[in-house]
Amino acid sequence: xxxxxLLLSFLFxxxxxxxxxxxxxxxxxxxxVGGFEIDSNGHGTxxxxxxxxxxxxxxxxxxxxxxxxxxDTHHYGSYIDFTIDNNGNISEINPPASxxxxxANPSTINFITANVTIDPxxxxxxxxxxxxxxxxxxxxxxxxxIVLVKAQLYYFEDEAYANTIIPGFTSGFYFSITDKGIFxxxxxxxxxxxxxxTTMVLNTTARKIDPAIxxxxxxxxxxxxxxxxxxxxxxxxxxxxxxxxxAGYLDDFGKLRPNYxxx
Numbered sequence: 001x002x003x004x005x006l007l008l009s010f011l012f013x014x015x016x017x018x019x020x021x022x023x024x025x026x027x028x029x030x031x032x033v034g035g036f037e038i039d040s041n042g043h044g045t046x047x048x049x050x051x052x053x054x055x056x057x058x059x060x061x062x063x064x065x066x067x068x069x070x071x072d073t074h075h076y077g078s079y080i081d082f083t084i085d086n087n088g089n090i091s092e093i094n095p096p097a098s099x100x101x102x103x104a105n106p107s108t109i110n111f112i113t114a115n116v117t118i119d120p121x122x123x124x125x126x127x128x129x130x131x132x133x134x135x136x137x138x139x140x141x142x143x144x145x146i147v148l149v150k151a152q153l154y155y156f157e158d159e160a161y162a163n164t165i166i167p168g169f170t171s172g173f174y175f176s177i178t179d180k181g182i183f184x185x186x187x188x189x190x191x192x193x194x195x196x197x198t199t200m201v202l203n204t205t206a207r208k209i210d211p212a213i214x215x216x217x218x219x220x221x222x223x224x225x226x227x228x229x230x231x232x233x234x235x236x237x238x239x240x241x242x243x244x245x246x247a248g249y250l251d252d253f254g255k256l257r258p259n260y261x262x263x
Contacts, residue, residue, distance in 0.1 A: 022054035023088030026108040027062065031115075031147045034131030037063045057084050062109075064098075064131055064152050078130075078153045082109055097151035097179030114181025117145045117199040122206075122238040123158075125225025130155035151179045156190075158225045158240050171224060171243050175200065189242035203241040210234040213259075214249040222248045222256060 028050050029036060035046035038053055039060050062080040080099050083092040089106035093099050099109050118140070120127065126139040129146065131154055140146075148154065157172040173191075176184040182197040191200045211221050211231050221229045223237060224245045239245040248258030 022056055023084055024052055024107060025055045025084065025088070025090065026050065026052045028108055029111045030113050032111050032113045032149055033147065034064070055084055057086050057088070059083050064149050095151040095179070098149050112150045113147045114150050114177055115145055115147055116177060116181070116183060117143065117195070119143045119199055119201045121202050122204040123202050123225070123240055124238065125158065125223070126227070127225065128157045130157070148177050150177055150181050152177055158243055173243070190240050204238040205241045206236050206238050207245070208234050208236050209247050222258065
């Protein structure tokens with residue numbers, strides 16, 4: 001009886017080790033320097049650069065930064081789905097335009113990337129792209145050529161954060177990069193596409209900001225995308241067309257008191 005119990009215990013631990021076997025899997029983002037997380041929707045650790053992790057056999061996914069689920073699955077959003085077989089090899093990548101595996105190294109998933117350009121045109125403020133927000137806030141200014149993963153959905157933010165300040169308003173928009181590495185044409189008043197859809201040009205609207213209408217002006221005027229602006233007289237500023245914008249001030253308690261307008 002004792003030998004039988006020892007044998008059963010041994011078989012139990014062997015079977016447990018088989019089912020809980022972890023494989024060393026490498027994520028190689030290539031030229032993409034944005035954030036990504038593994039098997040988590042914004043609640044895990046965002047990584048940058050080559051990352052090796054231990055994963056069990058079965059389905060997994062990579063969140064490329066936005067965490068957008070477009071059709072109640074991970075498809076057509078900002079995810080790369082893949083499967084690890086019982087030998088620790090990667091297969092069933094979806095969408096296949098976002099990543100691939102070389103036969104010589106089947107335990108490494110490699111991102112497929114494209115260079116695209118964002119031209120803010122007359123908008124002189126700061127902006128962000130969702131894929132680059134996580135490990136540290138990355139503010140962009142001026143014309144930028146960045147690397148994004150193909151066949152993924154992203155979010156543009158003009159740093160007004162109006163969607164968190166004013167319910168029902170927004171200070172950004174979604175855009176996608178196709179499997180051909182170009183911007184997909186969405187009907188949006190906020191931008192147009194040029195150079196065979198490899199360049200997003202922001203559409204802007206000018207508004208005159210008069211500091212005289214704000215109380216407590218000594219605390220500074222706050223403009224979406226521009227931060228604190230020390231203006232002494234009515235001055236023209238450009239904002240992104242179609243997005244909620246605001247101009248405001250900080251009260252004596254440091255609370256932002258914005259006046260809202262939509263260009």
